Amino acid sequence: METAGNRRLTDHVRSNWRKAVLVCRKCSKKLDGGFGPEGNERLAKALRKHLALKKGRKAAAGIVEVNCLGVCPKGAVTVVNGAQAREWLLVRRGADLDELAETLDLLQDRIAVS
Numbered sequence: 001m002e003t004a005g006n007r008r009l010t011d012h013v014r015s016n017w018r019k020a021v022l023v024c025r026k027c028s029k030k031l032d033g034g035f036g037p038e039g040n041e042r043l044a045k046a047l048r049k050h051l052a053l054k055k056g057r058k059a060a061a062g063i064v065e066v067n068c069l070g071v072c073p074k075g076a077v078t079v080v081n082g083a084q085a086r087e088w089l090l091v092r093r094g095a096d097l098d099e100l101a102e103t104l105d106l107l108q109d110r111i112a113v114s
Contacts, residue, residue: 015057020082021047021104026068027077034093043077043091050097051106061106081105 028042035046044065053059069088071078076090081104091100101107 013057015062016060017057017062018060019104019106020062020064021106022064022066022069022080022082023047024067024069024071024078025065027072028065031075031077031093035095035097039094043079047097047100047106051101079104 023042023044028044031042033040033042035041035043036049041049042065044063048059048063051061053061053063069078069080071088071090073090076092079089079091079100081087081089083105089100089103098107
């Protein structure tokens, strides 16, 4: 019988992610879109589409919407690069997704669309 003191973490799930990016859901919701080709998508979805990433754990990079990060900038979305978590990005509505992907070091995770 296990006690609280001797429990070991043995369960884990693998992902194919080389990088993880956290996008504030509350900021995205407040902007009501503002990204993508027609400017009507939330940042996380637009960035996933732009990079042609697979879904879920099978993607080369994880772009995950998380609850409020507590920064709440006006007219922007807070984004955290998991590899460089000390500096957060404030991404303005209509930002260039190629430039953002480069800043987040995600361009090599793009899948060639044939």
